[in-house]
Amino acid sequence: MVDILHRTGFENTSTEKVYEALTTLDGLRGWWTGDTTGKTDLHDVIAFRFPDGGFDMKITELAPGRRVEWEVVGGTPEWIGTKVHWDLKQDGDWAILLFKHEGWREPVEFMHHCSSKWGTFLISLKHFVETGKGEPAPNDVKTDNW
Amino acid sequence: MVDILHRTGFENTSTEKVYEALTTLDGLRGWWTGDTTGKTDLHDVIAFRFPDGGFDMKITELAPGRRVEWEVVGGTPEWIGTKVHWDLKQDGDWAILLFKHEGWREPVEFMHHCSSKWGTFLISLKHFVETGKGEPAPNDVKTDNW
16 A cells, blocks of 8 residues: 655644645645535535546544545546545744645556645645635646546 | 645646746746756755755656656755655646655654745646746745744
8 A cells, every 4th residue: 555645734734724624625626626526514425527538425423623534436447435534733923734645556657646636736725725715626736637 | 644735727838848847946946946957867965045044955756748857955944865756747737746755764843844934836727827027036935834
């Protein structure tokens, strides 16, 4: 098993504000993809759609201001059954996000790509939370030729 | 052992052009850090400096247009002895870079941070190669409170 890891800091931000961007449709539409639908309570499924496909995430943990966990229940085969962890902590004026996408069976080329794309979307999340304006799909940074 | 993985595509670009940005001082200064010194032949050491520290990289492999490998011989303890692999391939009009920073002993919080920072610097590399203008340190995206 291999994991994708990231860490992002949000200046002058509370963990509650980052949590809101991860747990509401308006928040998620502001930094990951504009085409986000579904419900956002525990055990609900959120559908994220992109120009070339998408993912369905079942919400498996919600701890306000501290932690969100999703299980991938729909999308590309490599993602099915993997989990996405969002851990938040406050460090003075900064909210700190530790991100983990775990459960990849092999470090395939697509995993390299997803690591980079999560990186760009986490910068989009940072911009959205700090300034109100992110770069969600389809206005994201294109780094692939697929 | 855990690895940091990334994949970046460069549109209308040859692998030779990306290779040049990875193997010349002017190239490296254009996307990673403006404070880059040393020599760039096989077995030489390049010194990369940032406002809060830096890394010394020994060049352990150079295959023009295909592959570069560095071994970290100076810097923060977590990096010493780790290796950075840059693998290039041509796919039509696209140059594709597969990046791996391998040999981390533990998935510490600093590793999460470095994964995200490599992500932003690879976007800087993409901009530098595609447009001639990257965002090297000290003009990089600040994502940490350290």
